[in-house]
Amino acid sequence: MSAPILDLDYLNEISGGDPKYVYEVLTLFVETFPAGLTNLETLIRETDDYDAIHKQAHTLKSSAGIVRIRGMFDDLSRIDMLARNKSNKEEIVARLDNILFNFNKAIPFIQAERVKCRAADPGI
Structure with a gap:
């Protein structure tokens, strides 16, 4: 059986179960992560700038460590390492x-979890 697509255990742990905190982190994630991911995709598909790929993957890893999407942290870590070593573009x-x-x-x-947080704390 595979892991769930979204694991918020760590976020719930650091938030102390505060729905407002979880909502704010998830909102920040959905507002900023896609742009960083688009930038990473452009760098990987359109350049051989391994230094920029490494830096972008490394930056995204922080968010992926908090909002845990299946395999994302490991994949970003591997891209980070491969780009630092300037190797294996196919695996990247x-x-x-x-x-x-x-x-x-x-x-x-993620969107459903945000709705759930709003329902738990109408002040959001």
């Missing part, structure tokens, strides 16, 4: 494709 592309697939699959679950 394959890992990017996996990230994009899982990210798009997770977005409805």
Whole structure:
């Protein structure tokens, strides 16, 4: 059995169960992560700028460690390492494709969690 597409255990732990905090983190994630992911995709598909790929993957890893989408942190870590070593563009592309697939699959679950947080705290 595979892991769930979205794992918010760590976010719930650091928030102490505060729905407003979870809502704010998820909102920040959906407002900023897609642009960073688009930038990473452009760098990978249209350039061989391994330094920029490494920096962008490294930046995205922080968010992926909090809002945990299946395999994303590991894929970003691997892209980060491969780009630092300036190697294996094919694996980098394959890992990017996996990230994009899982990210798009997770977005409805993230949005549903935001709705749930709003219902738990009408002050949001």
